Amino acid sequence: xxxxxxxxxxxxxxxxxxxxxxxxxxxxxxxxxxxxxxxxxxxxxxxxxxxxxxxxxxxxxxxxxxxxxxxxxxxxxxxxxxxxxxxxxxxxxxxxxxxxxxxxxxxxxxxxxxxxxxxxxxxxxxxxxxxxxxxxxxxxxxxxxxxxxxxxxxxxxxxxxxxxxxxxxxxxxxxxxxxxxxxxxxxxxxxxxxxxxxxxxxxxxxxxxxxxxxxxxxxxxxxxxxxxxxxxxxxxxxxxxxxxxxxxxxxxxxxxxxxxxxxxxxxxxxxxxxxxxxxxxxxxxxxxxxxxxxxxxxxxxxxxxxxxxxxxxxxxxxxxxxxxxxxxxxxxxxxxxxxxxxxxxxxxxxxxxx
Amino acid sequence: xxxxxxxxxxxxxxxxxxxxxxxxxxxxxxxxxxxxxxxxxxxxxxxxxxxxxxxxxxxxxxxxxxxxxxxxxxxxxxxxxxxxxxxxxxxxxxxxxxxxxxxxxxxxxxxxxxxxxxxxxxxxxxxxxxxxxxxxxxxxxxxxxxxxxxxxxxxxxxxxxxxxxxxxxxxxxxxxxxxxxxxxxxxxxxxxxxxxxxxxxxxxxxxxxxxxxxxxxxxxxxxxxxxxxxxxxxxxxxxxxxxxxxxxxxxxxxxxxxxxxxxxxxxxxxxxxxxxxxxxxxxxxxxxxxx
Ligand SMILES: Nc1ncnc2c1ncn2[C@@H]1O[C@H](COP(=O)(O)OP(=O)(O)O)[C@@H](O)[C@H]1O
Ligand SMILES: [Mg+2]
Numbered sequence: 001x002x003x004x005x006x007x008x009x010x011x012x013x014x015x016x017x018x019x020x021x022x023x024x025x026x027x028x029x030x031x032x033x034x035x036x037x038x039x040x041x042x043x044x045x046x047x048x049x050x051x052x053x054x055x056x057x058x059x060x061x062x063x064x065x066x067x068x069x070x071x072x073x074x075x076x077x078x079x080x081x082x083x084x085x086x087x088x089x090x091x092x093x094x095x096x097x098x099x100x101x102x103x104x105x106x107x108x109x110x111x112x113x114x115x116x117x118x119x120x121x122x123x124x125x126x127x128x129x130x131x132x133x134x135x136x137x138x139x140x141x142x143x144x145x146x147x148x149x150x151x152x153x154x155x156x157x158x159x160x161x162x163x164x165x166x167x168x169x170x171x172x173x174x175x176x177x178x179x180x181x182x183x184x185x186x187x188x189x190x191x192x193x194x195x196x197x198x199x200x201x202x203x204x205x206x207x208x209x210x211x212x213x214x215x216x217x218x219x220x221x222x223x224x225x226x227x228x229x230x231x232x233x234x235x236x237x238x239x240x241x242x243x244x245x246x247x248x249x250x251x252x253x254x255x256x257x258x259x260x261x262x263x264x265x266x267x268x269x270x271x272x273x274x275x276x277x278x279x280x281x282x283x284x285x286x287x288x289x290x291x292x293x294x295x296x297x298x299x300x301x302x303x304x305x306x307x308x309x310x311x312x313x314x315x316x317x318x319x320x321x322x323x324x325x326x327x328x329x330x331x332x333x334x335x336x337x338x339x340x341x342x343x344x345x346x347x348x349x350x351x352x353x354x
Numbered sequence: 355x356x357x358x359x360x361x362x363x364x365x366x367x368x369x370x371x372x373x374x375x376x377x378x379x380x381x382x383x384x385x386x387x388x389x390x391x392x393x394x395x396x397x398x399x400x401x402x403x404x405x406x407x408x409x410x411x412x413x414x415x416x417x418x419x420x421x422x423x424x425x426x427x428x429x430x431x432x433x434x435x436x437x438x439x440x441x442x443x444x445x446x447x448x449x450x451x452x453x454x455x456x457x458x459x460x461x462x463x464x465x466x467x468x469x470x471x472x473x474x475x476x477x478x479x480x481x482x483x484x485x486x487x488x489x490x491x492x493x494x495x496x497x498x499x500x501x502x503x504x505x506x507x508x509x510x511x512x513x514x515x516x517x518x519x520x521x522x523x524x525x526x527x528x529x530x531x532x533x534x535x536x537x538x539x540x541x542x543x544x545x546x547x548x549x550x551x552x553x554x555x556x557x558x559x560x561x562x563x564x565x566x567x568x569x570x571x572x573x574x575x576x577x578x579x580x581x582x583x584x585x586x587x588x589x590x591x592x593x594x595x596x597x598x599x600x601x602x603x604x605x606x607x608x609x610x611x612x613x614x615x616x617x618x619x620x621x622x623x624x625x626x627x628x629x630x631x632x633x634x635x636x637x638x639x640x641x642x643x644x645x
């Protein structure tokens with residue numbers, strides 16, 4: 001069942017429901033066999049974008065190209081796209097086998113072929129013993145597998161997944177996460193994946209499209225999003241715990257940084273990831289003095305919750321052996337390369353450091 | 355805190371509904387059963403126990419045989435018609451067409467009208483020559499038909515009246531069921547290449563099945579329960595062709611004043627309905643649920 005993936009290109013995609021503009025023009029591209037994730041907070045328009053690509057809803061503007069062909073006006077059933085829905089959308093009155101083979105039956109695939117395909121996919125997804133059950137008799141993880149099997153059996157070159165793991169518990173989630181990734185790589189299917197979970201997006205994707213309020217905030221590889229957040233929103237959304245953003249007043253900057261920033265230095269926001277901060281601050285380019293308000297022990301690291309001079313709170317992820325004590329006044333520091341500078345006014349990254 | 359009812363209050367609250375049930379349901383039913391084993395009293399002699407004489411009469415009643423056939427045709431005809439019409443109306447009202455609120459109201463209107471009023475409306479509709487039905491036939495160049503006056507059309511005419519009256523209510527149930535069908539199930543089927551008709555048959559209809567069974571049960575009950583239109587429009591005629599079981603009971607008991615035979619027919623009807631109820635419960639329990 002080796003199927004080769006399709007390429008997908010979305011240009012200036014817009015969608016309005018009545019007067020409210022839900023998507024204000026988004027662009028992204030995927031190579032055949034790629035894994036692209038639409039990431040963003042709930043309500044930012046991820047599902048809407050996916051439904052436009054699938055053809056279930058009509059676009060208000062922009063175009064969708066699959067393998068270079070404009071399919072913007074092509075009906076959903078002729079786009080050759082598979083979709084895994086958020087709550088699986090299994091037909092409750094059909095058995096697992098009937099659910100999986102439904103599409104083949106609708107498209108009048110001959111019965112022997114249908115049964116062979118069903119058998120192959122059932123084995124691939126280890127669903128063999130469950131084929132005669134109804135969806136209600138399956139656990140969440142098993143239902144998820146059936147939903148995946150239903151998409152795989154049709155050998156679609158492009159598969160869309162809308163938060164497929166959000167109803168599963170943490171352990172199953174990591175398990176199926178790697179299964180989906182493996183299917184993407186071994187079968188060569190192009191996957192567009194939707195999630196609001198940044199760690200899921202970072203761990204699975206080739207490309208992440210970070211969305212915010214109906215527009216694209218940043219497009220890049222997971223590493224680019226983590227290392228070089230383009231905006232304050234990006235910086236705050238990626239990473240657990242997210243990046244700290246401090247005002248200039250709370251930080252002592254290396255010489256020349258403030259001066260080289262053309263505008264009022266008070267407009268600067270200094271970003272630093274909790275895991276890039278050092279304590280003690282010895283030899284760091286940037287430093288901030290603060291007070292420890294609480295300590296969260298997390299096994300390999302401890303999260304120190306800190307309060308700056310001006311009362312802003314931030315977090316340091318501490319991996320050293322020596323833990324400072326509560327309420328202690330300390331100085332933390334970080335290097336030039338760990339510092340991210342943003343403009344408070346525009347929310348954009350400025351003065352790319354290093 | 356003590357939330358338990360005092361014994362006295364509990365007894366009172368049990369006795370009131372129970373006595374209502376006994377007075378208006380159980381006692382008359384048992385009385386009918388007893389009456390069916392006695393013959394009629396007259397001014398000259400009192401009622402006397404007659405064993406199964408009434409039931410023997412029932413077995414030999416040719417008119418009853420005809421009426422049972424009528425009732426069966428009537429029930430079997432109105433159920434699918436009511437289901438089909440109410441699903442059709444629900445789909446129409448649930449669509450994105452303009453004016454669905456007005457449609458909803460007009461489809462539901464017949465349900466709110468009393469059966470007698472409905473019967474009057476349809477008397478005009480069926481009136482030979484001047485009625486709307488005749489005028490429609492005329493448009494197509496066909497001769498006017500006296501729908502209520504012919505043995506081959508009277509029963510069917512009654513069926514249409516009943517379906518017209520009850521379909522509006524059933525539409526409401528189907529509308530609620532349609533709106534609870536998850537959109538993503540329809541979307542999933544659509545993406546698999548199913549046409550709108552196919553989506554309806556493969557996905558929507560099976561999910562409407564509990565509603566369909568509910569509607570079928572109610573249509574069946576109505577088929578035995580509603581006879582006002584027969585009384586007003588045809589009085590069971592011509593030649594018994596539109597007479598139904600309940601109408602026959604009414605006629606025997608209150609026109610012919612044959613209380614003993616009326617009671618016997620009532621026992622027959624209660625027995626039939628009980629049997630149907632058992633069958634329906636069995637079907638409902640087996641077929642209505644997926645979860
Ligand atoms: N059919 C619809 N009609 C009106 N508004 C809608 C519809 N579908 C989605 N929306 C709105 O569009 C916005 C984006 O929704 P959605 O794409 O589902 O977000 P996400 O999947 O990112 O959580 C939401 O504010 C939602 O209320
Ligand atoms: Mg969504």
